[in-house]
Amino acid sequence: MASTELSAGLGTPITPSTGQPGIQPGRARDAAARTGVALGRLFAALRSNRKASAGAILLAFVVILAAVPGLIAHDPPRAEIYGRSLGPSSAHLFGTTVYGQDIFSQFIWGARETLIIAVVSGVLSTTLSVIMGVAAAYLGGVADSGLNLVTDTLLVIPSFPLLLIIAAYLPNSGVAVLIAILVITGYSYGARQLRAQALSLRRRDYLEAARVRGERTAYIIAVEIIPNMTPLIVASFLGIAVYNVLFSAGLQFIGFGNPNSVSWGTMLYWAQNNEALAIGQYLWALMPGLGIAILGAAFALLNYAFDEIGNPALRPVRRLRVKRAR
Amino acid sequence: MRYALRRLAFFLGTLWACLTLNFLLPRLMPGNPALALIAKFHGRISAQALKPLEIAFGVNTHESLIHQYFSYLGNMATGHLGTSLSQLPTPVSQIISNALPWTLGLVGVTTILAFLLGTGIGIVGAWRRGSWLDNILPPVFVITSAIPFFWIGMLLIVAFSLHGPHLPSSGTFDNTMIPAFNWPFIVNLVQHALLPATAILITSIGLWILTMRNNMVTVLSEDYVKMARAKGLPGRRIMFDYAARNAILPNLSGLAMSLGFVLGGSVLVEYVFNYPGMGFWLVQAVEGEDYPLMQALFLLITLAVLLAVLLADVLNALFDPRTRTAG
Numbered sequence: 001m002a003s004t005e006l007s008a009g010l011g012t013p014i015t016p017s018t019g020q021p022g023i024q025p026g027r028a029r030d031a032a033a034r035t036g037v038a039l040g041r042l043f044a045a046l047r048s049n050r051k052a053s054a055g056a057i058l059l060a061f062v063v064i065l066a067a068v069p070g071l072i073a074h075d076p077p078r079a080e081i082y083g084r085s086l087g088p089s090s091a092h093l094f095g096t097t098v099y100g101q102d103i104f105s106q107f108i109w110g111a112r113e114t115l116i117i118a119v120v121s122g123v124l125s126t127t128l129s130v131i132m133g134v135a136a137a138y139l140g141g142v143a144d145s146g147l148n149l150v151t152d153t154l155l156v157i158p159s160f161p162l163l164l165i166i167a168a169y170l171p172n173s174g175v176a177v178l179i180a181i182l183v184i185t186g187y188s189y190g191a192r193q194l195r196a197q198a199l200s201l202r203r204r205d206y207l208e209a210a211r212v213r214g215e216r217t218a219y220i221i222a223v224e225i226i227p228n229m230t231p232l233i234v235a236s237f238l239g240i241a242v243y244n245v246l247f248s249a250g251l252q253f254i255g256f257g258n259p260n261s262v263s264w265g266t267m268l269y270w271a272q273n274n275e276a277l278a279i280g281q282y283l284w285a286l287m288p289g290l291g292i293a294i295l296g297a298a299f300a301l302l303n304y305a306f307d308e309i310g311n312p313a314l315r316p317v318r319r320l321r322v323k324r325a326r
Numbered sequence: 327m328r329y330a331l332r333r334l335a336f337f338l339g340t341l342w343a344c345l346t347l348n349f350l351l352p353r354l355m356p357g358n359p360a361l362a363l364i365a366k367f368h369g370r371i372s373a374q375a376l377k378p379l380e381i382a383f384g385v386n387t388h389e390s391l392i393h394q395y396f397s398y399l400g401n402m403a404t405g406h407l408g409t410s411l412s413q414l415p416t417p418v419s420q421i422i423s424n425a426l427p428w429t430l431g432l433v434g435v436t437t438i439l440a441f442l443l444g445t446g447i448g449i450v451g452a453w454r455r456g457s458w459l460d461n462i463l464p465p466v467f468v469i470t471s472a473i474p475f476f477w478i479g480m481l482l483i484v485a486f487s488l489h490g491p492h493l494p495s496s497g498t499f500d501n502t503m504i505p506a507f508n509w510p511f512i513v514n515l516v517q518h519a520l521l522p523a524t525a526i527l528i529t530s531i532g533l534w535i536l537t538m539r540n541n542m543v544t545v546l547s548e549d550y551v552k553m554a555r556a557k558g559l560p561g562r563r564i565m566f567d568y569a570a571r572n573a574i575l576p577n578l579s580g581l582a583m584s585l586g587f588v589l590g591g592s593v594l595v596e597y598v599f600n601y602p603g604m605g606f607w608l609v610q611a612v613e614g615e616d617y618p619l620m621q622a623l624f625l626l627i628t629l630a631v632l633l634a635v636l637l638a639d640v641l642n643a644l645f646d647p648r649t650r651t652a653g
Binding site for chain 2: 054161245250255268272277278286289292293297300304307
């Protein structure tokens with residue numbers, strides 16, 4: 001629900017800077033440039049926001065783990081070659097599993113799949129949101145009603161139970177299926193917001209101008225509308241990424257997908273199945289959860305910072321007054 | 327009136343979509359997973375119990391898809407939810423009626439508690455802009471809302487069940503106790519609910535605080551609040567009667583929605599704490615390939631959300647006159 005606020009506050013204060021009627025919209029390369037400018041402004045604003053910096057640092061941490069796990073952890077993450085259920089030591093920082101796998105190594109290598117699932121499903125969800133939302137708003141009429149009906153229905157059906165049901169019918173499926181399910185169940189919220197934003201853009205002069213010039217619909221949507229929605233699109237990506245981190249971890253935790261893959265969710269699955277907490281291998285269960293929490297918090301903090309940038313009223317009050325003497 | 331009719335149409339439409347989804351999903355999946363399952367049960371359950379299954383999954387039938395579809399809808403409408411496959415020969419409806427009170431009790435009460443606490447903290451936080459409360463809480467709760475709540479549950483088990491006060495981490499009450507309306511039993515019940523409730527509370531309270539705070543901050547900059555200040559009204563009066571009253575609207579419809587998500591929102595908490603509510607059984611059904619139970623739970627969970635959406639609409643229309651004309 002925080003993200004409801006976000007979108008409500010967001011688009012409006014930022015977009016006018018890029019979407020002023022006075023600025024003559026240009027050709028395709030121009031659109032890319034304007035998207036770049038909008039993104040540039042965003043990053044500048046993000047840099048000066050403390051929550052955004054914290055989020056970016058956490059995200060960078062996970063990205064580094066995902067990019068070069070081999071440099072950090074030298075043990076193979078899946079090989080069952082060490083002593084079983086060892087406690088933490090210099091050889092095995094977090095100890096070993098009941099199968100004799102190095103937990104530290106699993107934790108480091110687990111970042112990759114977790115991050116890939118979150119980012120890829122986030123990007124695809126957002127893309128679908130943009131397509132459905134903008135198309136609905138721009139086409140109007142029957143197409144709008146039809147697309148809306150699909151989106152609204154998916155919005156109301158509880159995602160996690162739906163995820164579970166679909167997962168139950170597709171046992172032993174891989175990451176691709178997991179991502180596909182996340183995208184289908186997760187795009188609707190963003191689509192609604194983007195549709196609302198696109199509706200408000202529809203009447204702008206520069207769009208009328210493009211229509212009068214006789215541009216194709218696809219061109220107008222891709223070059224004139226979408227660049228002006230960049231902030232909201234980024235925000236909706238961040239929002240959906242948080243949910244995808246949590247949902248995919250939850251699904252893997254109860255054993256959906258390939259249990260032999262190395263990710264934080266599957267680590268939790270094995271830890272839970274072997275009662276890691278009861279036998280005292282706390283780190284086996286706690287570290288992957290911490291990783292998921294870090295990744296989720298990274299996206300959530302960035303999202304919240306976005307909210308503050310879009311809605312200045314929410315920014316923390318900096319006290320200028322000198323403390324009263326006692 | 328037109329608005330109400332449109333909402334009702336949406337309600338029925340979504341319900342229909344959900345039923346159809348339940349009907350189509352097993353048929354669309356590669357190699358109809360129900361086929362193998364039903365073959366497995368041949369001879370183990372009576373032909374009478376098998377029949378609804380065959381209808382539900384379109385197995386061993388020469389009827390057309392349309393015909394199957396309508397007999398399926400008929401079964402659902404008359405409450406013939408079938409027999410659970412993992413808990414033979416218990417009817418699905420019995421499992422659900424046993425599970426429902428636990429979830430309503432645990433998650434329902436926790437949701438209302440989270441709403442009251444979160445909204446209260448949000449009001450005070452926004453009122454005291456720049457205080458420690460306002461500076462510390464938002465970022466903290468942004469982070470907690472991004473933590474998987476089943477993991478918080480695991481942390482709580484380590485801290486309060488395996489070590490420390492040894493609170494129960496599984497089930498709803500001790501097996502040795504006889505359910506009765508007396509003090510020791512209630513204490514036992516609450517003890518068992520304490521850890522799962524805390525896990526839900528920690529992760530869900532953040533959203534209430536943040537939305538309430540953000541709404542309050544927006545409302546506090548309105549002219550009528552300035553006017554109230556200028557008139558010299560006492561702060562408490564402005565905070566509650568002027569600001570909070572207007573800022574709480576989104577949270578109220580949010581509460582209605584959350585109550586709808588009570589049934590399906592805590593699946594993994596119930597799983598981690600072996601709390602035999604709707605979510606626990608949903609995971610059991612998924613793991614045990616108990617399709618009838620799974621479908622019925624999913625249907626009920628969606629139905630709850632739909633009713634909540636309707637309730638939220640009604641609440642909004644009641645408390646916010648602006649929405650009545652906007653429809």
